[in-house]
Amino acid sequence: MRRRSPPDPSTLSRPQLRRLLRHNRRALSPAEQRQAARGLYCQLAQNPLFRRARHVSLYLPMDGEIDPRLLIRAAQKRGKTTYLPVLSAWPRTKMVFQRVGPKEKFKPNRFRIPEPRINAKRQRKIWTLDLVLMPLVGFDPQGGRLGMGGGFYDRSLAYLARRKTWRKPVLLGLAHECQKVGKLEVASWDVPLAGTVTDKHWYKA
Numbered sequence: 001m002r003r004r005s006p007p008d009p010s011t012l013s014r015p016q017l018r019r020l021l022r023h024n025r026r027a028l029s030p031a032e033q034r035q036a037a038r039g040l041y042c043q044l045a046q047n048p049l050f051r052r053a054r055h056v057s058l059y060l061p062m063d064g065e066i067d068p069r070l071l072i073r074a075a076q077k078r079g080k081t082t083y084l085p086v087l088s089a090w091p092r093t094k095m096v097f098q099r100v101g102p103k104e105k106f107k108p109n110r111f112r113i114p115e116p117r118i119n120a121k122r123q124r125k126i127w128t129l130d131l132v133l134m135p136l137v138g139f140d141p142q143g144g145r146l147g148m149g150g151g152f153y154d155r156s157l158a159y160l161a162r163r164k165t166w167r168k169p170v171l172l173g174l175a176h177e178c179q180k181v182g183k184l185e186v187a188s189w190d191v192p193l194a195g196t197v198t199d200k201h202w203y204k205a
Contacts, residue, residue, distance in 0.1 A: 014185070018146060021138040024178040025064035036176055037067040039199025044133075045074050049170060053130035057083040057097050057169070060106070060114050065135045066174050066199065076102050083124060085152070086115045095152040098123045126156050129169040136173045136196070143192040143205025144184035145173050157191040170194050177201070 012020060028036070044050045056075050061067040075082050081099055087109050088094035098115075099122040106114035116122075126132065134153055138146035147153060157171070173196035180198070195204040 014146065014187075015149075017181070018137050018149060021146070021179050021181075022063060025066075025176050028064060028176065028178070033064075033067060036199040037070055040066055040068060040174060040197065041070040041074070043197050043199065043202065044071055049131060049172070050075075051078075053080065053170075055081050055083065055124065055129045055131075057085065057126070057129050057132045059085060059133070059135050061135070062113050064176075066176050068133060068174055071133070073102070083129065084115060085156075086118055086123075087111075087152070089118070093152070093155060095156050096123045097126055097129065097156075127159065127168060132169045132171050134171060134173050134193070136175055136179065138179050138181055138184060139173050139175050139193070139196040139203070140181055140184045141196075141203045141205075142183065143195065144186055145190065145193050145196070146184055151189065154189050154191055158189070160191055172197055174198075 050056070050071070058068045058072050058075075059065070060069070072082055082101075083097040084100050085095050086098045088096055096118075098119060100116055104116050106116055109115050134145070136145045136147055171191065171193045173193045175196055175198050177198050177200055180196075180203075186192075193205055195202060197203075
């Protein structure tokens with residue numbers, strides 16, 4: 001039986017491309033995921049951007065996302081303050097960034113993503129963070145990012161469109177190599193990344 005060739009990403013719509021790239025990362029075996037997590041740690045742990053940052057936002061992986069939990073533990077051991085994105089109960093389109101510790105307890109949110117219980121006293125405005133390490137579905141080497149489609153990060157970072165220059169936070173996407181495409185079609189609301197880091201390479205925009 002003749003095997004069909006994979007679809008050309010450049011011919012796909014954003015929803016089609018999102019489905020393809022999510023399939024690609026979910027197809028990775030547990031062993032490949034563990035190896036990718038170690039590779040990601042090696043790419044970032046000693047990088048000056050990560051070493052100098054004092055307030056760092058990361059995420060807990062789901063749906064085949066590359067796993068940054070080794071970096072979370074490394075950041076906490078080095079005395080950095082670590083944050084996770086937390087969905088607001090109201091308005092439901094809002095996302096906040098909340099400080100988490102090594103013994104944090106989590107509960108699933110409405111998308112079944114583990115997150116800490118909301119505590120306004122432990123939250124920090126995103127523009128006061130030093131480094132935001134973001135999950136993504138797809139990326140290109142020019143700094144383009146394809147997210148899950150909910151727009152939570154884009155809304156949180158919309159203030160950047162009103163600034164011609166900014167120093168904080170540095171925005172880096174984290175991904176597997178299989179999530180890379182040649183060039184993404186950029187939407188008006190998309191916030192460009194400073195680069196994307198995989199377990200094998202840095203792609204600086």
